[in-house]
Amino acid sequence: MKSKYISKVSFGLIGLTFMAMGCEKEDAMVVDRVVSPVLVTVAGASFTAAEPVKVTATIYELDKSGLLDHAVGIDSIPLTNMAITVKLNAATLAELTTDQAGQVNLTKTWSELGLVAPQKGNTVNLEFSGSHKGQAFAKPARVQVK
Numbered sequence: 001m002k003s004k005y006i007s008k009v010s011f012g013l014i015g016l017t018f019m020a021m022g023c024e025k026e027d028a029m030v031v032d033r034v035v036s037p038v039l040v041t042v043a044g045a046s047f048t049a050a051e052p053v054k055v056t057a058t059i060y061e062l063d064k065s066g067l068l069d070h071a072v073g074i075d076s077i078p079l080t081n082m083a084i085t086v087k088l089n090a091a092t093l094a095e096l097t098t099d100q101a102g103q104v105n106l107t108k109t110w111s112e113l114g115l116v117a118p119q120k121g122n123t124v125n126l127e128f129s130g131s132h133k134g135q136a137f138a139k140p141a142r143v144q145v146k
Contacts, residue, residue, distance in 0.1 A: 034135065037137060039061075040128055040139035041058045042056070042057045043056045043058075044056055047145065048146055049118040049119070049120070053108050053110065054107050055126065056103055057084065057104050057128045057141070058078065058101070058102050058103045059078070059079045059084065059098050059103075059104075059130070060079065061078075062074055062076060062077075063075040063076075063077055079102045079132065080098055080100050082132065084128055087129065088124065094106055110145070123142050124144075125141070126141045127139065
């Protein structure tokens with residue numbers, strides 16, 4: 001009889017413990033999300049070991065004024081004269097400026113990207129970053145040896 005009572009009390013205490021832990025508010029788990037101020041598209045992802053790496057990024061501002069009009073929708077406007085930083089492993093690889101079409105062109109050799117003897121399947125991670133209307137943005141890109 002005494003063991004049944006102890007078992008009930010033990011299970012009750014365990015249940016209360018789980019309920020108390022489940023009621024804690026965890027603010028640290030919340031991640032603030034900020035919508036990117038621009039759309040960045042990257043072209044050029046696979047190159048042979050003998051050819052230079054040519055990557056083109058196009059930066060657009062999204063005009064959402066026609067969002068509720070199905071005939072208009074969202075318009076993509078190329079951003080001109082915008083400073084873009086290209087990074088390789090957190091180190092600045094190039095400082096570029098967008099042209100009239102909103103594009104920046106990066107041309108590098110594999111050795112400049114850290115691959116002295118590129119082999120098929122090797123990859124390099126790049127990052128195109130900048131700031132528009134006070135909001136920073138970054139777009140990761142990957143190039144691969146084919």
